[in-house]
Amino acid sequence: MEKDPHLNITLIGAGTIGLSFAAFHLTHLPSPSHLTIYDPRPNLEAHILSTLPTFFPPGDSPTPASLSQIKIAHSLPSAVSTAHIIQESGPESLPLKQSLWADVERHAPQDALLWSSTSGLPASQQAQHMRDKTRLLVVHPFNPPHIMPLLELVPSPSTSPSVIQRTQAFWTSRGRVPIQLKRETTGFVANRLAFALLREAVHLVEQGVVGVQELDRIVESSMGPRWAVAGPFKSYHAGGGSTGLEGFFANIGGTVQACWDEAGRVNVGDGWEEGVFRQAKECYGTVDTEERDRITRRVLEVVEEERKRGKR
Amino acid sequence: MEKDPHLNITLIGAGTIGLSFAAFHLTHLPSPSHLTIYDPRPNLEAHILSTLPTFFPPGDSPTPASLSQIKIAHSLPSAVSTAHIIQESGPESLPLKQSLWADVERHAPQDALLWSSTSGLPASQQAQHMRDKTRLLVVHPFNPPHIMPLLELVPSPSTSPSVIQRTQAFWTSRGRVPIQLKRETTGFVANRLAFALLREAVHLVEQGVVGVQELDRIVESSMGPRWAVAGPFKSYHAGGGSTGLEGFFANIGGTVQACWDEAGRVNVGDGWEEGVFRQAKECYGTVDTEERDRITRRVLEVVEEERKRGKR
Structure with a gap:
């Protein structure tokens, strides 16, 4: 996957964590890939344009070329239908995430990786309404993720080894430090x-x-x-x-x-x-x-x- | 005191912490001051000459000029009699430190600062056999002290404010971070x-x-x-x-x-x-x-x- 010059990443949730990940991905995205951002908030585009530059060092704003890689999605199906990676950083609500993943599963390509940024809700609980629970795992950053190298990978017992391995490879190839926990635990480790x-x-x-x-x-x-x-x-x-x-x-x-x-x-x-x-x-x-x-x-x-x- | 070009520091104890402090002091000592080292171990001079260079970055050994500032003392009275600062990094034994400070008090100048590197024995207990308990405080480093900036200053209730202030000034003027604790507590803070x-x-x-x-x-x-x-x-x-x-x-x-x-x-x-x-x-x-x-x-x-x- 890392060698694929065309990589579509979809971010669900454009809050602080979501946009910090957006900043990271934009600076590591092979062209001509796309970074799709989906969030139900009104004025999403204006919010992104005003907030995203704050995640870049002063004098080092995102270039027009990299900004042109961003797509704004206005519905979940259109956000995920061609994604290779779907990373959610939405509110910390279990029912919300459970129904989100069930929706995502209906519309996303079968081999898309599904990552949750949650700091507390285990993948095994989030996946409860999914038919295929093998693709979801927690990828928990240390705030702010566009700067801090750590990602805690917390698979559920159902997450498949190949999904974990592809997730590890993604972050390692980008100079980050993905550490896999051996089992789900309250609050994870960091x-x-x-x-x-x-x-x-x-x-x-x-x-x-x-x-x-x-x-x-x-x-x-x-x-x-x-x-x-x-x-x-x-x-x-x-x-x-x-x-x-x-x-x-x-x-x-x-x-x-x-x-x-x-x-x-x-x-x-x-x-x-x-x-x-x-x-x-x-x-x-x-x-x-x-x-x-x-x-x-x-x-x-x-x-x-x-x-x-x-x-x- | 910091302005005094002649500053005599006496270190009691030439173990890892003592020699690490020796390395620090040597690189911050105004000439023509002296760094006196006292330790009852045999072959003290050979021990210092072989161990001290390990506390300097590779290729940056202590110079002959700075080594010439070191005096080896063979008795406690001669070690402390002209010292401005007496810093002990001996074994963590309360009876030993109590009798050490009582001895030091008999032979050291009246205004010499008395510092203990202990990681656990409060100054109030160490000072129990001293007549004047105002001069002693704990100056607890974070290992290794020639590198780490922190010094926890832990006065006893008897330590005089001017002693604390002079100790603060000494370390601050050398770019270190002395932090005074408000009271003695098990294990200090770090x-x-x-x-x-x-x-x-x-x-x-x-x-x-x-x-x-x-x-x-x-x-x-x-x-x-x-x-x-x-x-x-x-x-x-x-x-x-x-x-x-x-x-x-x-x-x-x-x-x-x-x-x-x-x-x-x-x-x-x-x-x-x-x-x-x-x-x-x-x-x-x-x-x-x-x-x-x-x-x-x-x-x-x-x-x-x-x-x-x-x-x-």
Whole structure:
């Protein structure tokens, strides 16, 4: 499929995630392919024209040639009838996605790949009203997908191996990092991990150990850059020297357990919200995501560059 | 103090952390200052000469001029008697540190700053046998300190504000990120956060959702680079758009709580160790920390560069 010069991708849903994927696909689309966008919102074309450029670096707007690859669809059947890939980033409603996929199945080519960007609704549930459940899987991005390399591939037990393999190949050939989870699980993996840290972060702020901004600076100047280069297991495995992760736990397993024993168990709605939200507002106002994205791109570039340099 | 061209720093303990700090100080020491190293181990000088160069980038060994700034001390009194800063990175034993600081106090100049690199023993406990408890605080690095910018400053309730302020100024003037915690807490903040994520990581691997290496790649291609640029609160505050962190929780607080509800509560010794350690060994063998450190330096450089560019 990657070699096919003509590749039709259809995006269903033109919200933030959908248009971020649109920006990604536009910069990786072999000509003369098409990127079809379908969304029931009114004034879809004006919305796309005004929003899509915000997903490109300043001074690097989509070219007229690439914009001309976009087709606006006004009905689901016309959106999917010639698509090779159908990627939905619609609202997080299970009934809605269930009926969407049943519809898509009726109108799309038989071998089209069906991807959901959901951050929580498993493919096995989304596929419940489909006749052929082998073609659907979750392709969960880390926001914003036009910048972050990760895609969590979460097949249902019915998803066919060849569908998974073609999905892997698509993203890998575009320099992205598709990671397949072995089974469906609440929240998938990236969010589970990030939210576990967030929970402890809220606890430490609530306990008055540290403020919101200080906590962020701690992460930005320690585990952030470290984990951009080597994930937690690899980092602690390195920390154990020649004895690896086992040596690490032999050395400081007691400290790790002491931290776990005192870890917070805050819940949403426990009452910490007001103070934490206020601190965030006071420190950050509205975050300059353009700057954040510019720096993130550079970080990803140098990691990639240096990794390649190491392999030479 | 920062303006003083003559600055004597004494390091107690020449293990990995001590020598990593030595490498940092050597590259930031105003001439004609001295870096004194004291450690009761035999063959201290040979150990320093063979190990210290490993803390410099390849091809960038310490110069003879900088090496000539190192003094080897053979007794504690001679090590500390003319020091402006005394930084200990010895074994994590409370009785040992308590008696060390009582000794140091007897022989060091009255206004010398006293810093402990401990990752777990609070200054209030370490200072128990000192007459003047105002000068000691924890200055906890993120390993390896010659590369990672973070220093957690953890004063005891007795530490004087001027000691904290001088410590802040020392690190800030050297381009580091000293963050003061508001109170002593088990494991301080950085490790508490990292270990919270590690616990969930172990749980997800144990549950067979993902392997050790896949989990690391997930972190390396998502929250690692993200948090190198903007910490968790800032990131989720940005995720909420103009409604900030509050909007983020209004949107997906339910998903966050669902993840928290299913979060693992693994403990050290629960039996997950064998499988996780084996996976780490099989994926990584012995980690090439030279490559890791080279890439980490570059990541930190570009973040710094781009932040400055944004401020211009």
